[in-house]
Amino acid sequence: MAALRLDLPPEEIQRIVGFLGYGRISAPVWFIGVEEGLGGVSSEEAVKNLKARGGFESTMDLYEACLKLQEAGQPIEHRDAPSLNSGLEIYGEDHASL
Numbered sequence: 001m002a003a004l005r006l007d008l009p010p011e012e013i014q015r016i017v018g019f020l021g022y023g024r025i026s027a028p029v030w031f032i033g034v035e036e037g038l039g040g041v042s043s044e045e046a047v048k049n050l051k052a053r054g055g056f057e058s059t060m061d062l063y064e065a066c067l068k069l070q071e072a073g074q075p076i077e078h079r080d081a082p083s084l085n086s087g088l089e090i091y092g093e094d095h096a097s098l
Contacts, residue, residue, distance in 0.1 A: 004047055012054025019053065022062035045070050 008016075023030070041049065052068045066076040 008054050016053045020058045022060055041071055
């Protein structure tokens with residue numbers, strides 16, 4: 001991907017850099033992995049997604065974040081929901097409580 005030109009204010013850059021992850025800090029279960037990145041999105045969508053991330057809180061609900069991010073001109077589908085929810089059921093938790 002070519003270099004992207006962003007005109008983000010310092011506070012939005014800090015939100016991107018300071019992002020901790022999806023979920024709730026006090027949740028009994030944490031999943032640690034690599035950032036989903038920008039994948040195969042176009043440069044235009046990459047810029048839109050980075051600008052959207054500039055509005056994220058330090059933690060975000062994954063579903064809500066996917067509604068703000070774009071892939072192929074549509075909100076990103078939360079592809080991991082079935083496997084994530086199945087894993088949480090083992091611990092007696094549901095998505096809403098995390």
